[in-house]
Amino acid sequence: MTKSVHPALIALTACIFLFLLAPLVIIIGAAFSDTTYLTFPPQGLTLRWFSNIFQIEAFRTTAITSLQLAFLGTALSLLIGIPAAYAISRYRVELPRWLSTLFVLPILVPEIVFGFSLMKSITIGLGLPIFPSLLIGHALLVLPYSVRVVSASLASFDFSIEEAAISLGCPPLKTFLTVVLPNIRAGVIAAFILAFITSINDVSVSVFLTGPGISTLPIQILAHMEQFFDPTIASVSVLLMLVTVAVMAIVEATLGLTFLTK
Amino acid sequence: MTVSLSINSISAHYGKTTVLQDLSLSVGAGELVSLLGSSGCGKTTTLRLVAGFLQPTSGTIKLGDRDLTTLPAHARDIGLVFQNYALFPHLTVLENVAFGLKQRRMATQERQQKAGAMLERVGLSGLGDRLPGALSGGQKQRVALARALVIEPPLLMFDEPLSNLDAKLRVDMRVEIRQLQRANGTTSLYVTHDQEEAFSISDRVAIMNAGRIMQLDTPEVLYRKPANSFVARFVGFENLLPLRAIQREGVLVTAEGSGGARIALSQEDFGPIPDSFVLGCRADGLSVQREGNGLSAVLGTRTYLGRAYQYQCTTPAGDIVANGALSEPLAAGSAAVLAPVPEQCCILTPEK
Numbered sequence: 103m104t105k106s107v108h109p110a111l112i113a114l115t116a117c118i119f120l121f122l123l124a125p126l127v128i129i130i131g132a133a134f135s136d137t138t139y140l141t142f143p144p145q146g147l148t149l150r151w152f153s154n155i156f157q158i159e160a161f162r163t164t165a166i167t168s169l170q171l172a173f174l175g176t177a178l179s180l181l182i183g184i185p186a187a188y189a190i191s192r193y194r195v196e197l198p199r200w201l202s203t204l205f206v207l208p209i210l211v212p213e214i215v216f217g218f219s220l221m222k223s224i225t226i227g228l229g230l231p232i233f234p235s236l237l238i239g240h241a242l243l244v245l246p247y248s249v250r251v252v253s254a255s256l257a258s259f260d261f262s263i264e265e266a267a268i269s270l271g272c273p274p275l276k277t278f279l280t281v282v283l284p285n286i287r288a289g290v291i292a293a294f295i296l297a298f299i300t301s302i303n304d305v306s307v308s309v310f311l312t313g314p315g316i317s318t319l320p321i322q323i324l325a326h327m328e329q330f331f332d333p334t335i336a337s338v339s340v341l342l343m344l345v346t347v348a349v350m351a352i353v354e355a356t357l358g359l360t361f362l363t364k
Numbered sequence: 365m366t367v368s369l370s371i372n373s374i375s376a377h378y379g380k381t382t383v384l385q386d387l388s389l390s391v392g393a394g395e396l397v398s399l400l401g402s403s404g405c406g407k408t409t410t411l412r413l414v415a416g417f418l419q420p421t422s423g424t425i426k427l428g429d430r431d432l433t434t435l436p437a438h439a440r441d442i443g444l445v446f447q448n449y450a451l452f453p454h455l456t457v458l459e460n461v462a463f464g465l466k467q468r469r470m471a472t473q474e475r476q477q478k479a480g481a482m483l484e485r486v487g488l489s490g491l492g493d494r495l496p497g498a499l500s501g502g503q504k505q506r507v508a509l510a511r512a513l514v515i516e517p518p519l520l521m522f523d524e525p526l527s528n529l530d531a532k533l534r535v536d537m538r539v540e541i542r543q544l545q546r547a548n549g550t551t552s553l554y555v556t557h558d559q560e561e562a563f564s565i566s567d568r569v570a571i572m573n574a575g576r577i578m579q580l581d582t583p584e585v586l587y588r589k590p591a592n593s594f595v596a597r598f599v600g601f602e603n604l605l606p607l608r609a610i611q612r613e614g615v616l617v618t619a620e621g622s623g624g625a626r627i628a629l630s631q632e633d634f635g636p637i638p639d640s641f642v643l644g645c646r647a648d649g650l651s652v653q654r655e656g657n658g659l660s661a662v663l664g665t666r667t668y669l670g671r672a673y674q675y676q677c678t679t680p681a682g683d684i685v686a687n688g689a690l691s692e693p694l695a696a697g698s699a700a701v702l703a704p705v706p707e708q709c710c711i712l713t714p715e716k
Binding site: 260262263265266267268269270271272273274277281284285 | 415416417436437438439440441442443444446448450451452453454463464467468508511512515
């Protein structure tokens with residue numbers, strides 16, 4: 103049995119997709135253009151802008167920094183976020199309401215303000231080196247995602263399961279690791295992916311915390327664009343898109359995409 | 365190994381609210397005692413205190429000669445059966461049952477064999493490889509029961525274990541729980557809000573209200589001889605009439621209530637009757653008749669119960685619910701007498 107769909111709805115959907123995808127198509131097109139400036143439609147066809155990425159040392163080093171920050175920052179945020187989410191869900195009655203709001207503040211505060219205040223406090227105030235500053239910044243930036251997504255998955259967790267394990271002789275910490283954690287696995291993975299993507303794409307917080315010698319890929323892209331308005335930027339963007347698509351493909355293949363919306 | 369549980373004047377508070385006040389209770393070795401009451405009466409709090417999920421503000425809890433009061437929950441060695449089963453969703457049925465044995469560091473082969481044998485005892489052999497999600501409610505509760513029993517705990521506790529099951533299964537399961545509990549001779553504490561369930565399964569029942577035990581007795585005594593008006597109402601004495609003895613002639617006592625309502629009661633049927641008392645009557649405890657000896661009343665709405673007619677009656681002493689014979693339906697508005705039926709009545713001392 104097929105449902106009939108109104109033609110206007112089909113047209114509207116097509117327009118939305120066009121609106122969402124057109125900029126990406128233009129970027130992809132521009133990345134292959136055989137010109138020294140960004141243009142669309144592409145004139146000629148070349149891969150030299152892709153090879154150019156690898157010839158610019160700064161792209162490679164900043165990409166590594168970005169990946170390190172994304173992995174470590176996300177891991178750090180989960181290390182804080184999972185216990186925090188657990189405590190917020192488990193002791194919902196006993197703990198004050200504002201506590202869960204506290205953990206989402208980094209998203210609520212304008213990112214520019216957040217980045218600036220981090221620079222004032224950690225880099226200038228504490229005088230920490232650049233990489234640790236960036237790491238703290240990124241961990242705090244993605245902490246709301248860790249807390250919220252893990253909380254959402256704990257919301258459907260039945261805490262009497264935990265009590266059952268304890269009553270059977272399993273100590274609390276072991277219960278958390280062997281009974282609670284396996285049952286919120288989906289939430290933890292989803293939180294990791296969201297936090298990772300947020301971290302690797304971040305500009306507004308990083309721009310305040312990067313400094314001489316250490317930068318992140320998005321900041322490097324901006325810096326490069328200020329000097330050379332050539333299609334290299336477009337090819338970097340295409341590569342970033344491919345990485346995102348690859349991550350999503352892995353999620354789809356292993357867990358199914360619907361799992362991110364659970 | 366059967367030991368007794370003794371709870372000595374424990375109190376519990378949530379913030380400033382007192383949930384339990386000086387509650388004492390002992391469950392003899394091999395005995396099954398139920399805590400019965402409506403929600404918020406403190407029955408679940410009591411169970412959670414014994415389990416170690418809550419800490420009492422005062423008092424002690426002892427199991428045999430072991431003091432549990434300050435022992436962490438995982439070291440108490442108590443089998444727990446939850447209302448919502450609380451099975452581990454990520455483990456198979458067999459792994460669920462073997463979980464407690466694994467914590468006791470029993471060898472893999474031995475614990476699988478033991479868990480398998482326990483599954484067989486609760487009638488679930490062959491389902492060991494399934495995940496809990498693939499089981500029906502009744503099967504889940506059997507797994508939960510097997511999981512609690514397999515560790516051979518000195519104390520078993522049940523927290524409304526049958527509330528999520530349908531009526532037919534509830535009756536089957538409670539018989540089964542009772543059989544297993546008897547066979548193992550395990551001291552048990554059972555929490556429920558269902559009177560029929562508590563009375564059918566227990567050696568003794570504690571009726572609770574507002575953090576206190578109102579009466580702790582065998583179901584038979586509770587049903588026939590409630591100690592106070594709360595318990596009387598709880599076990600179905602719908603009508604409570606405060607009365608005063610105004611005349612005594614041999615065994616016959618004439619009592620008067622408010623509004624000048626009078627009723628004659630024989631001490632041969634009711635036992636000794638004090639000067640001031642409360643007469644508790646079930647709807648069946650006052651028989652609606654056209655004439656005879658009893659409380660005079662005007663009949664109101666009549667409803668059909670199948671075995672009798674039930675009347676809303678107005679008497680000088682207040683509104684009363686009473687039943688009358690099917691053979692003699694009486695019209696609303698007619699005058700009648702309510703004759704006491706001793707077996708369905710009780711005499712209570714008035715409360716201050």
